[in-house]
Amino acid sequence: MSELVGNVLVGQSGGPTSVINASVAGIVSEALNHECVEEIYGTLNGVLGILNEDFIDLADESQQQIRALRHTPGAALGTCRYKLKSQQDFERVLEVFKAHNIRYFFYIGGNDSQDTADKISKLAQNQEYELRVIGVPKTIDNDLPGTDHCPGYASAIKYIATTVREVACDSESMGQGDLVSIIEVMGRSAGWLAAGASLAKRRDHPHDPPHIILLPEVPLNREKILEDIQRVLKREKFCSIVVAEGLVDEDGNYFAAEAQTDAFGHAQLGGSGDALSDLIGANLPGIKVRVAKPGLMQRAAAHSASKIDADEAALAGKAAVEAAIDGETDKMVTLLRGEGDTYTCETGLSPLSEIANGVKKLPADWINEDGVSMNFQFLRYAQPLVQDEVEVPYENGVPTFARLSKVRVDKQLAPYVSA
Amino acid sequence: MSELVGNVLVGQSGGPTSVINASVAGIVSEALNHECVEEIYGTLNGVLGILNEDFIDLADESQQQIRALRHTPGAALGTCRYKLKSQQDFERVLEVFKAHNIRYFFYIGGNDSQDTADKISKLAQNQEYELRVIGVPKTIDNDLPGTDHCPGYASAIKYIATTVREVACDSESMGQGDLVSIIEVMGRSAGWLAAGASLAKRRDHPHDPPHIILLPEVPLNREKILEDIQRVLKREKFCSIVVAEGLVDEDGNYFAAEAQTDAFGHAQLGGSGDALSDLIGANLPGIKVRVAKPGLMQRAAAHSASKIDADEAALAGKAAVEAAIDGETDKMVTLLRGEGDTYTCETGLSPLSEIANGVKKLPADWINEDGVSMNFQFLRYAQPLVQDEVEVPYENGVPTFARLSKVRVDKQLAPYVSA
Numbered sequence: 128m129s130e131l132v133g134n135v136l137v138g139q140s141g142g143p144t145s146v147i148n149a150s151v152a153g154i155v156s157e158a159l160n161h162e163c164v165e166e167i168y169g170t171l172n173g174v175l176g177i178l179n180e181d182f183i184d185l186a187d188e189s190q191q192q193i194r195a196l197r198h199t200p201g202a203a204l205g206t207c208r209y210k211l212k213s214q215q216d217f218e219r220v221l222e223v224f225k226a227h228n229i230r231y232f233f234y235i236g237g238n239d240s241q242d243t244a245d246k247i248s249k250l251a252q253n254q255e256y257e258l259r260v261i262g263v264p265k266t267i268d269n270d271l272p273g274t275d276h277c278p279g280y281a282s283a284i285k286y287i288a289t290t291v292r293e294v295a296c297d298s299e300s301m302g303q304g305d306l307v308s309i310i311e312v313m314g315r316s317a318g319w320l321a322a323g324a325s326l327a328k329r330r331d332h333p334h335d336p337p338h339i340i341l342l343p344e345v346p347l348n349r350e351k352i353l354e355d356i357q358r359v360l361k362r363e364k365f366c367s368i369v370v371a372e373g374l375v376d377e378d379g380n381y382f383a384a385e386a387q388t389d390a391f392g393h394a395q396l397g398g399s400g401d402a403l404s405d406l407i408g409a410n411l412p413g414i415k416v417r418v419a420k421p422g423l424m425q426r427a428a429a430h431s432a433s434k435i436d437a438d439e440a441a442l443a444g445k446a447a448v449e450a451a452i453d454g455e456t457d458k459m460v461t462l463l464r465g466e467g468d469t470y471t472c473e474t475g476l477s478p479l480s481e482i483a484n485g486v487k488k489l490p491a492d493w494i495n496e497d498g499v500s501m502n503f504q505f506l507r508y509a510q511p512l513v514q515d516e517v518e519v520p521y522e523n524g525v526p527t528f529a530r531l532s533k534v535r536v537d538k539q540l541a542p543y544v545s546a
Numbered sequence: 547m548s549e550l551v552g553n554v555l556v557g558q559s560g561g562p563t564s565v566i567n568a569s570v571a572g573i574v575s576e577a578l579n580h581e582c583v584e585e586i587y588g589t590l591n592g593v594l595g596i597l598n599e600d601f602i603d604l605a606d607e608s609q610q611q612i613r614a615l616r617h618t619p620g621a622a623l624g625t626c627r628y629k630l631k632s633q634q635d636f637e638r639v640l641e642v643f644k645a646h647n648i649r650y651f652f653y654i655g656g657n658d659s660q661d662t663a664d665k666i667s668k669l670a671q672n673q674e675y676e677l678r679v680i681g682v683p684k685t686i687d688n689d690l691p692g693t694d695h696c697p698g699y700a701s702a703i704k705y706i707a708t709t710v711r712e713v714a715c716d717s718e719s720m721g722q723g724d725l726v727s728i729i730e731v732m733g734r735s736a737g738w739l740a741a742g743a744s745l746a747k748r749r750d751h752p753h754d755p756p757h758i759i760l761l762p763e764v765p766l767n768r769e770k771i772l773e774d775i776q777r778v779l780k781r782e783k784f785c786s787i788v789v790a791e792g793l794v795d796e797d798g799n800y801f802a803a804e805a806q807t808d809a810f811g812h813a814q815l816g817g818s819g820d821a822l823s824d825l826i827g828a829n830l831p832g833i834k835v836r837v838a839k840p841g842l843m844q845r846a847a848a849h850s851a852s853k854i855d856a857d858e859a860a861l862a863g864k865a866a867v868e869a870a871i872d873g874e875t876d877k878m879v880t881l882l883r884g885e886g887d888t889y890t891c892e893t894g895l896s897p898l899s900e901i902a903n904g905v906k907k908l909p910a911d912w913i914n915e916d917g918v919s920m921n922f923q924f925l926r927y928a929q930p931l932v933q934d935e936v937e938v939p940y941e942n943g944v945p946t947f948a949r950l951s952k953v954r955v956d957k958q959l960a961p962y963v964s965a
Contacts (some may be wrong), residue, residue: 172722201715209720288944293846296947297562297621305593305628308842326944422838423727426613427712430850432941458948513943523743524932525707528715 131257133230134166135448138214139202140173140236141266144279145286145432146440148203148529150197150235150263152445153365154192155185158231161170161452168227168536173206173236174243177220178543180267182227182536183248195529197437200429203531206236209241212545217250219543224251224258226539231259234443237266237277241459242483244304248457259451261418262459262479272485273477274461278443279426279435281512284323286428287312287369287421288513292327294419295336295367301363307356307407311400311420314421315373318489320425320498323509324369325501333500343373345490348384352403352492354411355499360414365391374399405495430526434515439472446474471509547916548677553585554867556604557659558621559592559655559662560685564705564851565859567615567622567948569654571681572863574604574612575651580871583877584646584906587955591624592655593662596639597962601646601955602913614948616856617938619848630662633962636669640652643670643677645958648871650678650870652863656685656696660878661902667876671912678870679900681742681878685846688738690895691904693880693921697859700931701851702844703742706731706788707932711746713785714755726775729756730839731789737761737908740790740846742928744920752919753785760822762792764917772829773821774918793818804935814897851936858891865893889930899906 135158137151153171158164167185170176181206185193196203211217225231234244241262248260264271270278291310298308314320321340328335338359341347359366359440374382383399400418407416443460450458458476465471519526554577556570570588577583586604589595594735602623604612615622630636643651655664660681661777668680683690688699717727731817733739740759757778760766778785793801802817819837862879869877877895884890912924936943 166556175722199715201717202719205719208720285943289849290843290847292944292947293619293848294842296618296848297846298620300558300591300621300624301564301627303594308844325549326942330942333922342733418839419841419843420839421838421843423716424709424714424729424838424840428709428714429712429715430708457914510942515943516940520682521935523745523749523929524704524934525711528711 131230131259132163132165132293133228134168135164135231135233136168136182136224136229137171137177137204137233138170138173138235139204139206139238139434141206141208142233142426143200143202143206143269144265144284144426145200145429146278146437147235147265148199149437149440150265150278150444151203152193152196153441154233154263154448157445157448159186161448163452164231168229173207173209173240174211174220175207175209176205176503177223178216180223180538180540183531184536186228187534188531190506192529192531197441198429198432198496198517199528200427201368203529208469210239211246216545217246220247221250221254221256224541225256228258230484233261233447235263235265237271238270238483238486240478245457245479245483256341259454259456260479261447261451261455262482263447264403264459264461265318265455268312268317270317270486271482273459273486275351275464276462276512278436278440280319282423282428282432283320284509285433285513286425286431287320287324288326289431290421291324291337291367291369295327298365298417300369304360304364305414306408307360307366307368307414309368309370309416309418311370311372311398311418314343314371314427316343318344318371321371322489322493322501322505325505334363337369338363338366339368339372340501341368341374341499341501342377342489343371344494346377346379346489348376348377349406353407356407362437368403370399370403372399429517429528431521432517433513433519435512437517442472450476489543503527549582550649551582552647552679553587554650554652555582555587555588555601555643555648556623556625556652557592557595557654557660559626560627560655561688561845562619563620563684564619564846564848565697565856566654566684567618568856568859569684569697570622571612571615572860572931575866575869577952578605578866580867582871583650584961585589587624587648592626592628592659593630593639594628595624596642597635599642599957599959602950602952604895604957606953609948611948611950615675616850616860617848617936618947619846622948629658630665635964636665639666640669640673640675640682642959644675646955649676652680652682652866652870654682654684656687656690656904657902664876664898664902667898675782678873678875679898680866680870680874681901682866682879683880686732686739687736689736689906689931690901691906692901694883695881695931696847697862699738700855701847702739703745703928704852705844705847705850705934706743707745708741708850708955709840710743710786710788714746717783717784718834719785720807723779723783724833725777726785726787726833726835728787728789728819728822728835728837730789730791730837732844733762734792735762737763740788741908741912741920741924743788745928745932748841753782757782758918759920760787760789760793760918761908761913762790762794763910763913765794765796765798766940767796768825772826775826775830787822788821789818792867792916797945818871833836835913843886845923848936849938852932852938856890862893869895
């Protein structure tokens with residue numbers, strides 16, 4: 128393998144996580160170790176920044192700021208949900224890469240982002256432009272195939288489990304057999320996040336909150352859930368429920384869609400938590416319901432991040448650079464769990480095309496027969512991932528995060544006008 | 547002052563805070579220092595536990611658990627929103643106190659709870675039953691008069707400011723001039739909590755998020771808010787809004803519809819965030835809106851509590867015991883801020899009747915002229931309160947909290963049947 132000399136480009140794409148910037152830090156720190164890397168650029172807002180040549184010089188950032196990326200939420204380079212549309216878009220990407228001698232492209236993202244990276248890589252191969260493209264996994268949804276888990280997921284469920292346990296303390300102390308507390312978590316098509324709430328239970332305490340977890344994988348039976356709630360209220364004097372936003376009913380329709388109007392005829396924004404609150408209100412008179420909807424909080428709560436997760440996100444970035452320098456391309460870094468009793472994690476590589484077109488589902492046999500709780504297989508999977516806490520520096524009582532100086536790289540081309 | 551020998555009763559009332567249990571810890575630890583205190587009981591679920599003689603022996607709890615109360619959210623003794631209704635209720639309270647030789651009653655709560663404590667105290671005086679009643683302030687609403695601030699408030703705004711800053715990192719990285727991120731916080735009639743979000747701004751960075759704070763004190767002008775949002779979107783490429791649940795419009799109506807009222811006749815609100823999202827959706831086409839509603843999370847987030855707050859909550863409990871032993875009664879402990887540049891805090895006492903009937907408003911001149919941000923006077927007030935972090939122990943990646951063994955005290959009376 129001949130040494131490929133040129134510049135690195137790093138991009139972030141899709142919804143951020145608490146640790147997506149740790150992967151940037153891992154890439155930058157590792158890239159600096161290799162003499163074949165001349166410049167280290169970041170693209171602002173993913174592929175949008177490539178189309179518009181909005182690059183910043185990451186080597187120009189202070190080491191302090193690069194280190195601070197390890198505990199900074201959001202996507203420090205900016206992200207996007209823009210999908211490259213046309214052949215013209217892809218041609219532009221390559222034109223920009225050539226203009227800036229980009230030879231190493233690291234794209235941190237989920238399925239769609241890896242698909243984009245794959246297409247860029249293939250176009251470069253067709254045009255015989257030597258480019259090494261390595262994807263870095265990122266998603267709180269934990270749905271990428273080929274990897275044991277995805278950076279970002281563990282911090283999200285650590286936060287969710289913490290929140291569920293804390294709110295349960297509150298609800299338990301308020302409850303007189305009449306209080307249902309609902310936390311609506313993200314997860315449109317898979318229950319990975321909702322399932323993570325089960326980490327709030329102490330080991331061997333199946334009756335600990337959350338008492339009911341409503342997963343997108345288990346269609347909601349309205350009679351059964353009302354019975355379940357009543358049984359929990361009788362036993363525990365309060366009921367802690369975690370519901371995924373993507374909960375469906377037995378007809379396969381989103382449960383949230385029903386919350387278009389409430390009992391008073393007022394327009395309601397669709398939320399599965401609010402819909403469940405309405406269902407309870409309409410059927411269980413005298414029961415109080417409190418709904419919390421953390422929304423973006425659950426993927427931004429860096430102050431509560433898992434250290435394992437942040438370290439692995441950085442490791443994935445480092446591994447991406449090492450692989451590219453070694454001549455690999457058109458692959459995504461994966462996380463591989465060791466076989467032993469003690470949790471260990473190594474990185475591997477998987478073809479981008481396989482990542483782009485696959486989805487990792489929550490295994491059905493990790494859900495208990497009751498349909499509303501997770502069994503030991505899930506706990507064995509998830510528990511090692513949330514261990515240890517990231518030390519976030521505080522200033523004036525609030526966490527402080529990285530602020531990149533974002534020194535712009537000179538543009539080489541005329542502005543892009545898409546067809 | 548002759549020494550009053552007898553038993554202590556501690557109760558918690560109203561909505562919990564992250565640090566309400568620190569006050570219990572302060573009371574128990576201090577009460578143990580005084581020989582005139584024979585037993586230390588806790589009443590389960592506030593006045594409900596008194597009516598039903600549901601007492602636990604707090605001296606029987608391990609020191610480990612009492613210490614763990616300092617970082618445990620919820621009300622470890624249970625709380626209630628039950629309001630003593632009749633003369634019969636009050637007579638029963640005194641009957642129970644006499645049966646258990648309760649001579650010191652410490653009630654941790656907000657306005658309504660202090661009102662209850664006041665009435666119990668006055669009835670005891672009328673009946674010439676020697677009883678010392680000291681209230682301990684508690685409320686995230688920060689609306690008790692006579693005290694510089696209320697234990698629980700600082701931890702809530704520390705959490706809110708942290709959350710606003712984190713979510714802003716996320717929204718900023720997603721924003722292309724088209725993203726509005728709304729966080730709806732508690733605050734029925736006062737903007738203390740929403741105002742606290744301003745701590746997310748760095749000093750001398752007025753354009754930092756949150757860009758718009760909508761307080762109950764400033765009626766919503768629909769045209770102005772839409773203009774404000776568009777201006778921020780143009781300048782910052784995203785817009786971070788914090789809205790209090792009790793926001794009213796210019797006609798004085800709640801911006802979010804009233805749903806129900808609680809036992810004290812307070813409106814249970816929710817949905818100002820969704821209502822604002824609707825307003826934006828109807829008037830600013832192409833703008834994406836994300837709403838987060840932390841709900842109970844903001845008063846239960848012990849993992850993010852202010853150390854100053856937790857320490858002061860414990861201090862207030864300790865001061866309550868000292869005052870009662872000294873012969874004080876019918877007072878609430880207050881927190882008094884020192885005059886100097888460096889923040890200091892001492893305790894004082896204020897008559898319960900003044901607490902019960904007063905409300906501390908957010909000073910109008912702490913709000914900037916723009917109506918959507920706070921000035922230096924608020925920051926000077928709030929910033930010292932959120933300093934330092936409580937060290938919460940984690941086990942298996944999730945914070946661990948106190949679990950009281952709750953050894954019951956034998957009942958002395960026949961069950962209570964209210965008229």
